[in-house]
Amino acid sequence: MRHIISILMENESGALSRVAGLFSARGYNIESLTVAPTEDPSLSRMTLVTRGNEDIIEQITKQLNKLIDVVKLIDLADSDHIERELMMVKIKTSEQMRDEIKRMTDIFRGKIIDVAPTTYIVEMTGPSEKLDAFIAAVDPDAIIEVVRSGPTGISRGEKGLYL
């Protein structure tokens, strides 16, 4: 099963490599990983998407908790949560295709954030599946470049990850 693990950790130089190292050393898979400082500059927040059966996920969370730099973590899959990913896509646009891309972007509630003579850049956020759907809807030959942030998430209601 797919799990999104959110981690609050000390904003120290080695912290990220400890997490990454743990995953490679123990053979866990990482689908995506995002990290950035939080409103408290001593902490950074990491969101990690991984897959595995229950036993593996249990070991992953225990092993992560064991890292001295990890302050706290939650498995978002355990509760109701919201998930978002940011994507930017550079698309080749011939004269006749421009309208088509514009319409599609609107349907998916994206934005065109850069217009050049032969290209558009489309920005879009949403659950990962929505971004996948947009990519699928665009002519693959027209896509020049795709950048995705990897998902991040937050749990609904009072539950959450904070100190």
Next chain:
Amino acid sequence: MELSGAQILVQSLIDEGVEYIFGYPGGAVLHLYDALFQQEELKHILVRHEQGATHAADGYARATGKPGVVLVTSGPGATNAITGIATAYMDSIPMVVISGQVSLPVIGSDAFQEVDMIGITRPCVKHNYLVKDVTKLAETIKKAFYVATTGRPGPVVVDIPKDITAPHIKVPYKYPKKVSIRSYNPIVTGHKGQIKKAVDLLLSAQKPIIYSGGGVILGEASKELTEFTRILDYPITSTLMGLGAYPGTDKQFIGMLGMHGTYEANMAMHESDVIIAIGARFDDRVTGKLDLFCPFAKIIHIDVDPASISKTVRVDIPIVGEVKPVLEQMIELIKESHKKPHKKTLEPWWNQIEQWRAVKCLEFDRESRLIKPQHVIEQLHEVTRGDAYITSDVGQHQMWAAQYYPFDKPRRWINSGGLGTMGFGLPAAIGVKLAFPDADVACVTGEASIQMCIQELSTALQYKTPIKIINLNNRYMGMVRQWQEFSYESRYSHSYMDTIPEFVKLAEAYGHVGIRIDKPEEVRPALEEAFAMKDRTVFLDIITDRTENVYPMIEAGKGHHDMKLRVALGTSTERELA
């Protein structure tokens, strides 16, 4: 008080109560060595190879329970220490390793003798620190000791760039009395409800067994384990790492379990209905094939590290906490309970165990004209009245030491279990002897293992640490040869050496006494002679039966009930080796 970084390090170690530091100098730690030179409180032990420093500090830690401390230079000094750090890590031994690093401004430039020590050690330390600010040095040292010695212990590396220790930069010094780390809060006492459930299950068992491990020794809970076992009157087995936590000569002790465990211990595990694992981590050498592990048992597991619980074997009642307080609580509950185990209920189980015991799985050929390694260990036990500190290397000799020297006290059996590091025994023995100068300390080794850190014989002379080296010389990497005999149709691929040094001369060259024996009747007198030489290190080169194998053995992919026992008729002596 204003001190330089180098002085701060030395003073911090003194304030931490460190007695010995095991090290080897080099460019990046010259300031530190200069500070060491100018004081007398902290004693430095100069080894002959940095691996030796880590194992000696490790031996000291295992024997005393106090953290071992190591000092190495950057680059090759640091990389030489890796094997010893990984050895301590696998067995959860508290250790603080100080490594020199190139100066901060040149880090990352492939400077002379630069290695990324933080990166290299990350997978084999509990934690590591790179010190970037001299004003944080004392606090970092305090944190290192705190992390190394609490919770599940382990090695911590503190990497110190050379400029941090510069003599001309002085800053105020104060060693913190206490530190707390917000992200590190090891659990001490167990969950009351879980403990209650565990006791209820334990008291309802018909075929219970106590499976104790290294955590009992690490957690100083021998006394509690012994009381717990006695009031229950249950059989107890131990892992290799837990030997001595419960008296090995007691009748309730049914021997080590696992790959080279006793028949009775492994059979009892297999047939049991309730297992309580105490500070043990269900290692693969213990469980054998997981699908076949203890098919009838409900399992209780006490461990301070949540990640040890249900890692390989799913348990029914996990208790996260330190062995000592958890056992104290359990003992209290058992005493209060009115459904104490009845002798009658346990009788069939003990009868069964006695039948397994009657197989005498550790018997060996006592009539042989060749020296049997088992005989040597039995004699070693007698000559030292079972009261020596025994370190070992890795191989068959290690297993024989574990099987034939029953340890009655914790911290007497000092070996590398998790990493299985050949070369561990000799430097570890030096560390032990420094801690307990009046005790008998012997290193049981093999002719291959001893050569991995043989240079430390020189350290033993310099610091006058008279130890006895019991070299079970079978002219083979016996453990490897045994596997090749069983699994590769006796194709002994590179498991022997054509040239083995004359150990007697080698010992003498290092300034010690060497004795070589090859007849069974010489064993006892040679051991007595060696231990009578209180102030000399003695190298006993004992030429043993090279065909001997370690039994019982659970081969790969088998369960506890499927052991290979010594063949009843004919011993290995009569077998022809290819």
